[in-house]
Amino acid sequence: MGKLYVVGIGPGGLDYMTIKAVKAIEESDIVVGYTKYIEMIKPLLDGKKVYSTGMMGEEARCQEALRLTSEGTVAVVSTGDAGIYGMAGLILEMKKDEEVEVIPGVTASSSAGSIVGAPLMHDNCNISLSDLMTPYEDIKKRVKLAAEGDFIISLYNPKSKGRPHYLREAIDIIKEYRNEDTPVAIVKHALREGQEATVCTIGTFDDSIVDMMTMVIIGNTKSYIKDGLFITPRGYKLENK
Amino acid sequence: MGKLYVVGIGPGGLDYMTIKAVKAIEESDIVVGYTKYIEMIKPLLDGKKVYSTGMMGEEARCQEALRLTSEGTVAVVSTGDAGIYGMAGLILEMKKDEEVEVIPGVTASSSAGSIVGAPLMHDNCNISLSDLMTPYEDIKKRVKLAAEGDFIISLYNPKSKGRPHYLREAIDIIKEYRNEDTPVAIVKHALREGQEATVCTIGTFDDSIVDMMTMVIIGNTKSYIKDGLFITPRGYKLENK
Numbered sequence: 001m002g003k004l005y006v007v008g009i010g011p012g013g014l015d016y017m018t019i020k021a022v023k024a025i026e027e028s029d030i031v032v033g034y035t036k037y038i039e040m041i042k043p044l045l046d047g048k049k050v051y052s053t054g055m056m057g058e059e060a061r062c063q064e065a066l067r068l069t070s071e072g073t074v075a076v077v078s079t080g081d082a083g084i085y086g087m088a089g090l091i092l093e094m095k096k097d098e099e100v101e102v103i104p105g106v107t108a109s110s111s112a113g114s115i116v117g118a119p120l121m122h123d124n125c126n127i128s129l130s131d132l133m134t135p136y137e138d139i140k141k142r143v144k145l146a147a148e149g150d151f152i153i154s155l156y157n158p159k160s161k162g163r164p165h166y167l168r169e170a171i172d173i174i175k176e177y178r179n180e181d182t183p184v185a186i187v188k189h190a191l192r193e194g195q196e197a198t199v200c201t202i203g204t205f206d207d208s209i210v211d212m213m214t215m216v217i218i219g220n221t222k223s224y225i226k227d228g229l230f231i232t233p234r235g236y237k238l239e240n241k
Numbered sequence: 242m243g244k245l246y247v248v249g250i251g252p253g254g255l256d257y258m259t260i261k262a263v264k265a266i267e268e269s270d271i272v273v274g275y276t277k278y279i280e281m282i283k284p285l286l287d288g289k290k291v292y293s294t295g296m297m298g299e300e301a302r303c304q305e306a307l308r309l310t311s312e313g314t315v316a317v318v319s320t321g322d323a324g325i326y327g328m329a330g331l332i333l334e335m336k337k338d339e340e341v342e343v344i345p346g347v348t349a350s351s352s353a354g355s356i357v358g359a360p361l362m363h364d365n366c367n368i369s370l371s372d373l374m375t376p377y378e379d380i381k382k383r384v385k386l387a388a389e390g391d392f393i394i395s396l397y398n399p400k401s402k403g404r405p406h407y408l409r410e411a412i413d414i415i416k417e418y419r420n421e422d423t424p425v426a427i428v429k430h431a432l433r434e435g436q437e438a439t440v441c442t443i444g445t446f447d448d449s450i451v452d453m454m455t456m457v458i459i460g461n462t463k464s465y466i467k468d469g470l471f472i473t474p475r476g477y478k479l480e481n482k
Binding site: 083084090113122 | 249254324327360366382390392432470
C-alpha cells in the first residue's frame with residue numbers, strides 16, 4: 001500500500017513550492033487534484049498517472065485518492081497550504097488505515113501579503129466569505145469580532161456570482177472599527193501568471209475588480225501606506241518609520 | 242546598489258524552504274539574520290559574508306542590512322513567513338530607496354498544524370502573546386474576541402520567563418467559549434531538529450511543557466480528535482467523518 005501525501009503547492013508558481021513538496025510529487029506514482037492546480041505543476045508530472053476533477057467533486061476526489069494508495073504512492077495537491085481551506089482536512093476525516101503525510105505550503109494570505117508590502121506583521125486572521133458550508137450569519141459575526149479585535153483580516157473567497165454583496169457588507173462591518181484611510185490590498189493571482197495587485201484605502205475601496213480568485217487584506221488600526229506599500233508595524237510602541 | 246531580499250525560510254529544515262527562497266540566498270553576497278536562523282541554513286552560506294546578531298538587535302540588524310546593499314545583494318532571513326511577525330515589516334518601515342523583495346515562507350502555524358493533523362481548516366487567527374510591543378490588555382481582548390468568533394487560534398510566542406502566566410490566562414479566556422474536549426496542539430520545533438508534538442484537550446491542557454519556541458493551537462467548536470489527529474472540519478454542514 002502506497003503512502004498518501006497531501007501537498008500544499010503554495011501560490012502556483014513552481015518557484016514558490018517547498019523543496020519537500022516537489023520531492024513528494026516526484027516520489028508519487030499518482031497525482032490527484034483540481035484541474036487548474038494540476039496545470040500549475042505540469043512540469044513535475046511526466047510519466048505519472050493524473051486524476052483531475054472539477055471544483056465540486058472534492059469528496060469523490062479524496063475518496064479516489066485514498067483508494068489509489070492500493071496502486072502506489074499518491075499526492076493530492078492543493079494550492080496554498082493544504083491545511084488551510086485545503087484538502088488535508090477532508091483526507092484525514094475520510095482516511096481509514098492509509099498512511100497520510102501533510103506537507104504545508106505558503107498560504108494565500110502570505111503570498112498576497114508579500115507582494116503589497118508587509119500587511120500581516122501583527123495579529124491576523126483568515127476568514128472565508130464562502131457560505132457553501134458555513135452560515136452567512138456566522139461569517140458576518142466573525143468579521144465583526146475580528147474587526148473589533150483589531151486583527152488584520154485576510155478574506156479568502158471574497159466574491160462569487162451567487163453572493164455578490166457579501167464582500168461589500170463585510171467591508172461595511174469592518175469600517176465601523178477602522179479609519180477611512182486604513183489600507184486595503186486587492187490581490188489577484190499572487191505569485192503566479194496573471195498577478196495583479198492594488199493597494200487602496202477602506203474609504204476608497206471598490207469591490208468591482210474583485211472575483212473569487214482574489215485575496216482582500218484589510219489592515220489593523222496601525223496599518224499605513226508608505227510609497228504604495230501596505231505596512232503594519234510589528235509593535236505598537238515602535239515609532240521608527 | 243544591490244537588491245535586498247527579505248526571505249522567509251519556513252520552519253527551519255532546508256526541505257521546507259521554497260525554491261525561490263533558496264535561489265534568493267544563493268544569489269546574495271551577504272546574509273543577515275538572527276544567529277539561530279543562520280545556523281539552520283548553513284549549507285547555503287558557503288563563500289558568503291554573514292552578519293548575525295542576537296534576538297534583541299532587530300532594528301540595528303535591519304539598518305545594517307539596508308546599508309549593506311551598497312556592497313552587494315543582501316538576504317535578510319526570518320523563520321516562518323518573513324511577513325508574519327518576521328523581518329519584512331521593519332525593513333519596509335526603515336527602507337529609503339533600496340530595492341526590496343519579500344519572499345514569503347511557510348508560517349509557523351502551518352508547519353505546526355501539518356504535523357498534528359488538519360487543525361486550521363476553517364477560519365483561523367494568529368495571535369502573539371508577547372507583550373514586548375503590545376499592551377497585555379489588548380492581547381487579552383483579542384484572545385477573547387477570537388474565542389467568541391469561533392476562530393481556530395494559533396498562539397505564537399506563548400510563554401517566556403517574564404510572563405509565565407499569560408498562556409494559562411489565555412486558555413482560561415478561550416475555555417469560556419469552548420467545550421472541555423476541544424483539541425489543543427502543543428508543538429515544539431515543528432519540522433526541524435528536536436520536533437515534539439502533543440495533542441490534548443483544553444480540559445486537560447498543561448502549560449508546563451510550553452516554552453517560547455512552542456506553538457499552541459486551540460480548535461474551534463467543531464474541531465475533534467480522531468486517532469490522535471487534530472481535525473477541524475472544513476464545512477459545518479459536512480458530516481462525513
